[in-house]
Amino acid sequence: MEYDEPLFFKVMQYAANADRDVVDMVSGNPDWEPPEALREGLHDYADADSDQFQYPPSEGLRDLREEIAERRNVDVEQVIVTNGAGEANYLAMARALERDAGDEVILTDPVYPYYPGKTTMLGGEMRFVSTELDGSLDPAKVRDVASDDTGCIVVNTPNNPTGAVYDRETMEELVAIAEEYDALLVADEVYDHFDFSGRFESALTIDSEHRIVTTAYSKSMAITGYRVGYAVFPESLVKAAKTRHMLVNVATSRPAQQAVLDALQNTDAEYYEETRAMLRARIDAFTDALDEAGAEYSRPDGAFYVMARFEDFPGTLDNVYTLIDEAGVAGMPGEAFGESREEWFRFALVTPRADEAAARLADYF
Known part of the structure; x- marks a missing residue:
């Protein structure tokens, strides 16, 4: 089976090789500092006894899983610590499709490209549902x-790339549909700390054997390279998911898990509030510049992405390259996220140069 190289890598490589200064707004790599307690925990771990450098329990450090379970109000045995949200989604989607309950996966359009990629890898058939213009x-x-034939429904809230936040009514209806058709709802909530609307509702607040919640600390703690995420499975699905996790990855990095646990236990709410305030300011400045450029755009209610459309300049890969060469701004082509946003671009506001990028776009257009 052949797999396409994700467009993210093509765009990042092109921008890196450009002959001019380029503001990188391609991938969701946070540019702000992680919690101080995380750094301290990692330093302390370096001096641990050598037995602490060996395999951890495959499903994750017990203390970390207990901390997660208490925070999410679930049984600790439902929690599997994974190599980021990417593996958590893989485990969840695999579990959905290997139940012989259907091989179709319902995805939104626009969609984060890795969900279709995983669907293909797992042998599923994709069905797309277009979102509204506001996401x-x-x-x-x-x-x-x-x-x-529906085996799995995958949603991402707050959403990448639209920034939409799904409210409780939406999540309840999605769980009900999954129950009706004996499918599994996979709710990727990796941006749950970046809700600017107050409407975010975790699927974990809806009791059902037909929903799996996935997330990670990659974005909320600005540690995409640590690869610590987790999935919360219904009890009936945990055993098979743990086995697949063990066979694929053996375990998740022990030092990274311990550092995350230290950060969870020693970081107050102010850290996350300050990050949200900073992102709100970036969104304001960036969308103001898009107004100057005469662009149409969606203002995110969550996450940290802005989608924009410029007149007579569709969001193709070639035009992304043009913006890199002529405006010095690297974003993602809308065509990477599905048919419904082919005319659009996606910009990740995870750079301290977001204001500069916005001014460059305004000047260019």
Whole structure:
């Protein structure tokens, strides 16, 4: 089976090789500092006894899983610590498709490209549901395409790339559809700390054997390289997911898990509040510049991405390269996220130069 190289890598490589200064707004790599307690925990770990450098429990350090379980109000045995949200989503989608309950995966359009990639890798068939222009999802559209062949429904809230936040009513309806068709709802909540609307509702607040929640500390703690995430499975699905996790990865990095645990236990809410305030300011400045450029755009209610459309300048890969060469700004082509946003670009506001990038775009257009 052939797999396409993700466009992210092509764009980042092109920008890195450009003959001019380029503001990188391609990938969601946070540019702010992680919690201080995380650094301290990692330093302390370096002096631990050598037995602490050996394999951890495959499903994750017990103390970390207990901390997660208490915070999420679930049983500790439902929690599997994974190599980021990427592996958590893989385990969840694999579990959904190996149940012989259907091989179709319902995805939104626009969609984070790794979900279709995983669907292909797992042998599933994709069905797409278009979101509204503001990124909101009408569950009735999901119900229209759901069938007895539906094995999995994947949603991301707060959403990448639209910045939409799904409210409780939406999540309840999605769980109900999954239950009706014996499918699994996989709710990727990796941006849960970046809700600017107050409407975010975790699927974990809805009791069901038909939903799996995935997330990671990559974004909330600005540690995409640590690769510490987790999935919360219904009890009936945990055993098989743990086995697959062990066979694929053996375990997740022990020092990284311990550092995350230290950060969870010793970081107050102010850290996250300051990050949200900083991102709100970036969103304001960036969208103001898009107004100057005459662009149409979606203002995110969550996460840290802005999608924009410029007149007579569709969001193709070639035009992304043009913006790199002529404006000095690197974003992602809308075509990477599905058919419904082919005219758009996505910009990640995870650079202290977001204001500069916005001014460059305003000047260019």
